Amino acid sequence: xxxxxxxxxxxxxxxxxxxxxxxxxxxxxxxxxxxxxxxxxxxxxxxxxxxxxxxxxxxxxxxxxxxxxxxxxxxxxxxxxxxxxxxxxxxxxxxxxxxxxxxxxxxxxxxxxxxxxxxxxxxxxxxxxxxxxxxxxxxxxxxxxxxxxxxxxxxxxxxxxxxxxxxxxxxxxxxxxxxxxxxxxxxxxxxxxxxxxxxxxxxxxxxxxxxxxxxxxxxxxxxxxxxxxxxxxxxxxxxxxxxxxxxxxxxxxxxxxxxxxxxxxxxxxxxxxxxxxxxxxxxxxxxxxxxxxxxxxxxx
Amino acid sequence: xxxxxxxxxxxxxxxxxxxxxxxxxxxxxxxxxxxxxxxxxxxxxxxxxxxxxxxxxxxxxxxxxxxxxxxxxxxxxxxxxxxxxxxxxxxxxxxxxxxxxxxxxxxxxxxxxxxxxxxxxxxxxxxxxxxxxxxxxxxxxxxxxxxxxxxxxxxxxxxxxxxxxxxxxxxxxxxxxxxxxxxxxxxxxxxxxxxxxxxxxxxxxxxxxxxxxxxxxxxxxxxxxxxxxxxxxxxxxxxxxxxxxxxxxxxxxxxxxxxxxxxxxxxxxxxxxxxxxxxxxxxxxxxxxxxxxxxxxxxxxxxxxxxx
Numbered sequence: 001x002x003x004x005x006x007x008x009x010x011x012x013x014x015x016x017x018x019x020x021x022x023x024x025x026x027x028x029x030x031x032x033x034x035x036x037x038x039x040x041x042x043x044x045x046x047x048x049x050x051x052x053x054x055x056x057x058x059x060x061x062x063x064x065x066x067x068x069x070x071x072x073x074x075x076x077x078x079x080x081x082x083x084x085x086x087x088x089x090x091x092x093x094x095x096x097x098x099x100x101x102x103x104x105x106x107x108x109x110x111x112x113x114x115x116x117x118x119x120x121x122x123x124x125x126x127x128x129x130x131x132x133x134x135x136x137x138x139x140x141x142x143x144x145x146x147x148x149x150x151x152x153x154x155x156x157x158x159x160x161x162x163x164x165x166x167x168x169x170x171x172x173x174x175x176x177x178x179x180x181x182x183x184x185x186x187x188x189x190x191x192x193x194x195x196x197x198x199x200x201x202x203x204x205x206x207x208x209x210x211x212x213x214x215x216x217x218x219x220x221x222x223x224x225x226x227x228x229x230x231x232x233x234x235x236x237x238x239x240x241x242x243x244x245x246x247x248x249x250x251x252x253x254x255x256x257x258x259x260x261x262x263x264x265x266x267x268x269x270x271x272x273x274x275x276x277x278x279x280x281x282x283x284x285x286x287x288x289x290x291x292x293x294x295x296x297x298x299x300x
Numbered sequence: 301x302x303x304x305x306x307x308x309x310x311x312x313x314x315x316x317x318x319x320x321x322x323x324x325x326x327x328x329x330x331x332x333x334x335x336x337x338x339x340x341x342x343x344x345x346x347x348x349x350x351x352x353x354x355x356x357x358x359x360x361x362x363x364x365x366x367x368x369x370x371x372x373x374x375x376x377x378x379x380x381x382x383x384x385x386x387x388x389x390x391x392x393x394x395x396x397x398x399x400x401x402x403x404x405x406x407x408x409x410x411x412x413x414x415x416x417x418x419x420x421x422x423x424x425x426x427x428x429x430x431x432x433x434x435x436x437x438x439x440x441x442x443x444x445x446x447x448x449x450x451x452x453x454x455x456x457x458x459x460x461x462x463x464x465x466x467x468x469x470x471x472x473x474x475x476x477x478x479x480x481x482x483x484x485x486x487x488x489x490x491x492x493x494x495x496x497x498x499x500x501x502x503x504x505x506x507x508x509x510x511x512x513x514x515x516x517x518x519x520x521x522x523x524x525x526x527x528x529x530x531x532x533x534x535x536x537x538x539x540x541x542x543x544x545x546x547x548x549x550x551x552x553x554x555x556x557x558x559x560x561x562x563x564x565x566x567x568x569x570x571x572x573x574x575x576x577x578x579x580x581x582x583x584x585x586x587x588x589x590x591x592x593x594x595x596x597x598x599x600x601x602x603x604x605x606x607x608x
Contacts, residue, residue, distance in 0.1 A: 026475065
């Protein structure tokens with residue numbers, strides 16, 4: 001009887017762990033596969049195909065990429081620039097919108113809330129949106145096209161921030177600051193923002209990921225190769241490996257390079273170069289990211 | 301009169317707070333409200349020279365053209381069916397994962413699992429397309445190599461056969477989203493008062509009973525809200541999933557085309573502004589109606605969980 005119970009107690013948890021190890025492996029294996037292909041020799045790929053256990057290890061693909069790093073460096077530059085500017089501006093205007101909405105005494109409060117909420121319910125669709133940015137604002141082939149359209153302000157983030165402000169900024173603090181003669185802007189920058197670092201970190205992280213991962217705006221608004229961001233360069237290279245060699249103008253040279261290029265492994269090496277910053281940064285930010293998702297789940 | 305001066309006074313008092321919202325107001329106006337007005341393009345014969353204002357009216361021609369073609373049926377069916385499968389499968393899997401994570405008492409290992417499940421969620425669809433390609437590419441992809449090695453079967457041209465893609469896309473979607481959804485459900489499970497379980501344990505309720513009688517009923521509001529949100533977007537699709545992952549391959553269009561990819565292709569590849577706006581408008585209107593219906597339904601079930 002006692003033994004039976006123990007067995008039962010032991011089997012349940014280990015089954016759960018087994019399930020989760022399977023899940024973990026499923027989550028990780030595609031990344032491992034791509035990495036393994038990127039460090040395989042081209043010959044072993046031709047012979048054995050992609051494998052989790054490459055028979056010949058070679059860094060030729062990375063060597064090839066780093067020999068002519070200018071395309072990738074440019075794309076990285078575009079991505080980093082738009083990510084930094086986008087995240088900062090986005091965080092600022094989100095907070096500027098959310099904070100007044102959190103003040104119960106604000107005039108037009110419900111009108112403003114509806115103004116932002118309605119964008120979650122109805123949209124004009126992609127075509128009028130595209131035409132607005134191309135014809136009315138002429139964002140085509142500018143860095144702004146990767147910063148402004150759609151990514152700058154999300155109604156959901158505003159609502160998330162608003163409920164944070166409403167629940168954590170004590171009204172008495174705002175009141176006493178007003179009595180001391182501080183203006184609203186001063187209160188916002190000197191008192192509210194410093195008290196709100198957790199939500200700022202969370203939304204900032206959401207924004208950074210959205211900008212870093214964006215290829216859609218680049219695909220729609222950019223046709224100059226020198227303005228491609230890293231995600232879009234990866235898209236182009238997946239379907240047509242020649243895109244990595246865009247910069248070389250003479251076709252003879254391209255032909256020559258293409259012939260020497262370890263095609264399959266270079267592709268996967270580019271994928272690794274593209275996601276490496278994210279994978280390295282992930283252990284540091286996952287704690288905040290998970291708590292951010294969690295706070296979004298609990299309705300405030 | 302007195303009301304007016306009252307308003308003026310409060311406007312003056314709140315001048316700075318109201319001015320703070322200005323950048324957001326302007327941005328939403330440009331990014332969201334002008335395009336809402338732009339849906340009149342669906343009723344016009346658009347050409348770039350005359351612009352939105354100057355182009356001639358087309359009445360309902362764009363809609364007639366769209367709905368008379370085979371496309372309207374196929375893209376609606378695809379978008380709808382994929383979403384139904386996504387909603388059901390993702391819900392079952394992510395609630396299951398959340399329930400099981402809750403059984404793990406070791407905080408460190410529980411964190412570790414959560415972090416790895418979330419990894420697929422943070423990468424872009426471009427990277428997902430690479431990962432899928434590494435499995436499915438015809439000559440050297442892992443799947444074909446294993447098929448040949450273990451079963452001695454022929455290589456399958458995954459990117460040329462549309463019949464496999466409903467399964468592939470469902471798997472990819474679950475792979476990318478279940479971790480994320482399970483963390484949302486897990487968060488609401490942790491929020492449950494421990495006293496319920498203590499009382500149940502004293503009464504001798506088994507783990508299974510506790511799960512079905514306490515945990516699931518108490519997270520039902522979150523499940524309802526999440527599901528209804530998903531249902532209200534049932535005619536929307538993740539553009540990246542349906543465009544990047546099949547690598548925009550023509551042969552796969554029968555099973556990978558959704559309203560979103562159709563709108564994009566109609567605009568960029570065939571330049572048919574009127575019809576693609578019409579398709580987008582059709583999608584927006586149906587989704588809007590569904591949101592209203594879903595919200596009313598939630599209000600009926602539990603007023604507190606309604607969106608508005």
